[in-house]
Each structure stands twice: as C-alpha cells, then as structure tokens.
Amino acid sequence: MRRLLAVLLVAALALPGCASFGGPKHVATVSIVGVTSTLELIQQTEMAIVCGRAGAPQAPLCVPLSTHRQISAHLRDAAGLAIRVTDVTSALPVGTPTPPEVFTLMVQVNALIQDVLKLLPSGKTRAALLQQTGLEVR
Amino acid sequence: MDLAKTIAQGTQIATVAANLMPTVIRLITGSAAAWNAFAALVKEHGDAKDMAALADARARLQLVYEVAAREAQATQ
Numbered sequence: 001m002r003r004l005l006a007v008l009l010v011a012a013l014a015l016p017g018c019a020s021f022g023g024p025k026h027v028a029t030v031s032i033v034g035v036t037s038t039l040e041l042i043q044q045t046e047m048a049i050v051c052g053r054a055g056a057p058q059a060p061l062c063v064p065l066s067t068h069r070q071i072s073a074h075l076r077d078a079a080g081l082a083i084r085v086t087d088v089t090s091a092l093p094v095g096t097p098t099p100p101e102v103f104t105l106m107v108q109v110n111a112l113i114q115d116v117l118k119l120l121p122s123g124k125t126r127a128a129l130l131q132q133t134g135l136e137v138r
Numbered sequence: 139m140d141l142a143k144t145i146a147q148g149t150q151i152a153t154v155a156a157n158l159m160p161t162v163i164r165l166i167t168g169s170a171a172a173w174n175a176f177a178a179l180v181k182e183h184g185d186a187k188d189m190a191a192l193a194d195a196r197a198r199l200q201l202v203y204e205v206a207a208r209e210a211q212a213t214q
C-alpha cells in the first residue's frame with residue numbers, strides 16, 4: 001500500500017498540467033504551506049512548555065533548557081530547508097515536473113520534525129499537538 | 139468512444155485521485171495541517187494564487203527560522 005501511495009505521489013507531483021490539482025507546482029505549494037503551519041504550531045507549543053518559563057508545567061512535563069536548545073536547532077534547520085522548497089517551487093514554471101530536490105528536502109524536513117517530536121516530553125501537550133497536526137511519532 | 143462515456147471516465151479518475159490526495163499529502167509531510175491547507179487551496183488554484191501562497195509561506199518560515207535560531211542560543 002505504501003509503495004502504491006509513493007507511486008501516486010510521484011505521479012501527482014510529476015504529471016504536467018493535472019487539471020484536478022493545478023499541476024505539480026500547485027501540489028508542492030500546498031505541501032509546503034502545510035509544512036509551514038506544522039512548524040509554526042510545533043514551535044509555539046514547545047516554547048510554551050520550556051521549564052521555568054511563565055505558564056510552563058513542572059518537570060517532567062516541561063522541556064529542559066538543554067532540550068529546548070536542541071529542539072530549536074532542529075526547527076531552525078527544518079525551516080531553512082523548507083525555505084529552500086519555497087524558493088525551488090516558486091521558480092518552477094507551471095506544468096513542469098517537480099524537481100527531485102523538493103522530494104529530498106521534504107524528506108529531510110519530515111525527519112527533523114520526527115526528531116523534535118521524540119524530544120518533546122510525552123504528556124497531554126504532546127498528545128494534543130499530535131492530534132492537532134495528525135502527526136505520529138515514528 | 140462517445141463524449142458522455144469519456145466525461146464519466148474522466149470524472150471517475152478525478153474523484154479517485156481527489157480521494158487519495160489527503161493520504162498522499164500526509165505521506166509527504168506526515169501532517170493533517172497539510173491536508174487542511176490543501177483543502178483550502180485546491181478550491182482556488184492558479185499560478186498567481188500559488189505564488190502568493192509561496193511568498194506567504196516563505197515569510198512565515200523565515201520567522202520560524204529566526205525565532206528558532208535565537209532560541210537555540212537561549213540561556214533561560
């Protein structure tokens with residue numbers, strides 16, 4: 001099933017001029033807009049639970065400062081890669097296949113998001129975040 | 139092949155593809171937020187809309203980047 005979906009994904013992103021979805025550029029645009037919302041939400045959620053900050057829960061439900069620095073570095077890197085996706089996608093002429101670089105960057109962003117999720121303390125804040133974004137810790 | 143049959147087949151393919159897209163988008167990003175964005179954007183597409191959405195996403199990502207870069211150096 002996963003392989004089938006991967007093939008469909010490639011087809012959806014690669015088929016020039018797909019009328020139903022506006023073509024590969026449109027699909028890539030929608031994807032990066034979704035990633036942007038996800039990164040924003042993760043950042044806002046995580047910053048609200050840093051140990052010692054106003055409103056943050058007590059340990060072990062808060063994020064220690066050292067972990068917060070690690071998470072922030074991952075989010076910085078993910079945002080940097082996602083910015084590259086927007087740049088590549090913006091330069092893409094309508095109807096042309098999505099460059100492989102976009103797939104590679106998206107996979108890297110997703111891996112960084114997974115790293116962040118693993119660093120968050122398991123508790124109701126993380127559970128709510130996962131529910132809101134539809135993400136899973138793999 | 140008559141026109142009605144061609145249209146019916148085209149509609150069927152488009153419907154199947156539309157039903158699969160949320161799963162496909164989730165596969166790319168692992169995110170339901172992506173599907174919500176997709177659902178909003180799919181209604182009004184066109185290169186100008188996509189370029190505006192990309193510019194907006196880039197600005198928001200830049201903000202995430204700057205905040206994250208600052209917080210990666212946080213001392214408290």
